[in-house]
Amino acid sequence: MQVAPRRFVYVASGMFGMALLLTIAVSTPATAQAAKAATPDSAKALIGSWEGSYTSDHAPTGAMKLVIGKDTVLKVSSLAMTMGNDMPVIATRNFAVSPTDISWTQDMMGMSCEATAILKNGQMKGTIVCAHASVTFTLNKS
Numbered sequence: 001m002q003v004a005p006r007r008f009v010y011v012a013s014g015m016f017g018m019a020l021l022l023t024i025a026v027s028t029p030a031t032a033q034a035a036k037a038a039t040p041d042s043a044k045a046l047i048g049s050w051e052g053s054y055t056s057d058h059a060p061t062g063a064m065k066l067v068i069g070k071d072t073v074l075k076v077s078s079l080a081m082t083m084g085n086d087m088p089v090i091a092t093r094n095f096a097v098s099p100t101d102i103s104w105t106q107d108m109m110g111m112s113c114e115a116t117a118i119l120k121n122g123q124m125k126g127t128i129v130c131a132h133a134s135v136t137f138t139l140n141k142s
Contacts (some may be wrong), residue, residue: 007096012118044076046102050124050140054081063087066124068095081135102126 050066062082069077076092094105103116108130117126117137128135 012031023045045119046097047094049142050139051079052124052137054128054132054137056135059083064139079104079106081108095109 004007046068048068049068050068051087052064053061054063054064062090063088065078065080067077067079069075074095074097078093079090079092080087081090089107090108091116092104094103096103101116101118103114106113107114108128111130113128113130115126115128117124117139122141122142124137124139126137128137
């Protein structure tokens with residue numbers, strides 16, 4: 001008869017442990033979302049139009065315009081770079097803001113390219129890397 005109470009204690013303590021784990025698991029995403037939803041001041045400073053130039057080891061120097069907007073999330077609204085006599089809009093994705101930099105992925109010349117930039121003293125400086133080619137840019141908020 002003492003076996004049944006012990007089993008009950010083990011089952012009850014196991015259920016308590018499972019309930020505690022579920023509580024932690026369920027509350028963690030909400031906490032993470034709240035931290036992620038808080039936009040740092042540097043992210044707010046990114047919103048707007050940025051214009052400047054780029055240089056490349058595979059192309060002549062050209063103009064560049066980056067527009068960052070926010071509806072429900074901070075995102076690249078448009079990115080355009082001079083290519084020859086044209087300034088086409090370039091598709092972007094995976095825009096991210098960290099405490100130290102911003103980054104995005106863009107498609108150029110049939111390749112997926114990774115861009116990173118820092119915002120310092122009201123100026124955005126960065127690099128776009130596409131396989132064997134790279135582009136450096138400096139943009140000012142306009």
